[in-house]
Amino acid sequence: MKHLISIADLSRVEALGILDTAEQMAATQSRAIRKLPTLVGTTVVNLFLEDSTRTRISFEAAAKRLSADVINFSAKGSSVSKGESLKDTALTLQAMGADAVVVRSGASGAAHLLAHAGWIDQPIVNAGDGTHEHPTQALLDTFTLRHHLVGATPDGEGLDGRHIVIVGDVLHSRVARSNVLLLTLLGARVTLVAPPSLVPVGAGVWPCEVLYDLDEAIDRGPDAVMMLRVQRERMIGGGFFPTPAEYSRRFCLTTHRADRLPAHAIVMHPGPMNRGFEIAGDVADSARSVIVEQVASGVSVRMSVLYHLLASNARES
């Protein structure tokens, strides 16, 4: 694996390999000294051209816990806000000696372009590109799911036969796209739930079922419900649903709905949440919610990804 751009680039064995290394990384994080010397002498650049809280901090923590140097580069305050192109930014990073670039961009395909245009030779990690993919989010979600649905350290095991329901603004969600690919690769059954206006054209050929009714999906007794944020910033022109109240009435995970889930079912959300809109605050804070755990899983999974992409290079030099 040279880059991590899309879950579609991974085989089941590679995906399980990343998750199993993440288990080992997680085990090191409960030690008194959490820093490992693995990536000493390497430089990871976080190129964040779109806003982010947890993904950027998580990649920074992951790189630092592996002893890499980290350079944070954001659009605000850099020459990108003066209109500098992705190409010139990439050439600058290459000239400065970046060993890996973690990139988030509002443009679908930006990470692929950076990896394959020939401007930069180093490994590229996609930290979210437009509405396309967010592979490390899917990996951390799967890591969290395995812990709850399979066992504490499920070496080599997938999610065979587990039923995961993904609810909300699927149209704008790179998290949903990456999760559909990864969860089904690992043997899970996926159901998407959204109003028809927020289901992408083409979702009919995805390896999952599409429902328009959240109550119907809950009645099927899923093992996990993953709520998605309604991405108002990508809804230019509006018109995706009649009113916020109407959306909430049909698609919010309320306490009443969560109470009808099987006892073992967990509730997930990638964050940031619109509390009271797509998920009730009480559900987000309830015993079945693993939302904070997802954030912790993110650091271990990103340590694993950086290890897989960079550790062999570091050993060679």
Ligand code: NCD
């Ligand atoms: C997601 C993203 O940025 O795609 N958040 C995240 O990475 N934690 C989902 C979202 O913004 O709604």
